[in-house]
Amino acid sequence: GAVVSQHPSRVICKSGTSVKIECRSLDFQATTMFWYRQFPKQSLMLMATSNEGSKATYEQGVEKDKFLINHASLTLSTLTVTSAHPEDSSFYICSGRDTLTDTQYFGPGTRLTVL
Amino acid sequence: GQQLNQSPQSMFIQEGEDVSMNCTSSSIFNTWLWYKQDPGEGPVLLIALYKAGELTSNGRLTAQFGITRKDSFLNISASIPSDVGIYFCAGHDQGGKLIFGQGTELSVKP
Numbered sequence: 059g060a061v062v063s064q065h066p067s068r069v070i071c072k073s074g075t076s077v078k079i080e081c082r083s084l085d086f087q088a089t090t091m092f093w094y095r096q097f098p099k100q101s102l103m104l105m106a107t108s109n110e111g112s113k114a115t116y117e118q119g120v121e122k123d124k125f126l127i128n129h130a131s132l133t134l135s136t137l138t139v140t141s142a143h144p145e146d147s148s149f150y151i152c153s154g155r156d157t158l159t160d161t162q163y164f165g166p167g168t169r170l171t172v173l
Numbered sequence: 174g175q176q177l178n179q180s181p182q183s184m185f186i187q188e189g190e191d192v193s194m195n196c197t198s199s200s201i202f203n204t205w206l207w208y209k210q211d212p213g214e215g216p217v218l219l220i221a222l223y224k225a226g227e228l229t230s231n232g233r234l235t236a237q238f239g240i241t242r243k244d245s246f247l248n249i250s251a252s253i254p255s256d257v258g259i260y261f262c263a264g265h266d267q268g269g270k271l272i273f274g275q276g277t278e279l280s281v282k283p
Contacts, residue, residue: 164215164218
């Protein structure tokens with residue numbers, strides 16, 4: 059199957075700082091990438107949908123100024139958590155939709171801990 | 174928003190037993206997908222279903238897309254310890270968004 063990578067896999071930061079998470083599709087082109095958040099023992103909640111070259115679409119309740127998404131190429135999307143607070147601590151997972159097959163593949167996730 | 178109701182929430186079974194879990198929705202979904210997630214990892218696609226009534230197998234896994242397009246089940250036969258993990262159903266709604274169920278946590282006792 060297709061591979062999606064995320065970097066970093068784990069990050070610990072101080073409250074008030076910003077953190078950037080990268081999501082790359084390694085062997086396919088993803089016109090559309092998605093960002094999910096998962097709290098312990100819970101399901102994946104869609105945060106936003108990003109389309110290459112255009113603005114991301116955010117789900118209700120997700121602050122677009124806090125979670126900045128950039129999808130500059132067909133293989134890279136970034137999520138920046140600005141002015142992070144402890145309540146932003148979570149497992150962030152991205153996925154890319156293969157343009158050719160329409161199948162959605164998930165990255166390994168990034169564990170963010172805000173102190 | 175739309176929700177998928179997945180059951181059971183958790184299962185504790187003996188190695189060798191068969192497992193069955195299902196998902197239902199109040200609205201129609203265009204596809205049904207089953208994923209497995211190991212601790213600290215992203216979900217991995219197990220089976221994808223694209224047509225109502227479709228029955229698909231992947232090794233010891235079998236899944237079906239309900240005829241009403243509002244439900245799906247996943248069966249695992251002859252479970253083994255490495256089947257442990259959280260299984261999620263997911264479906265593409267009419268707008269193309271992938272919606273996840275709440276997950277079924279599977280524990281297998283050797």
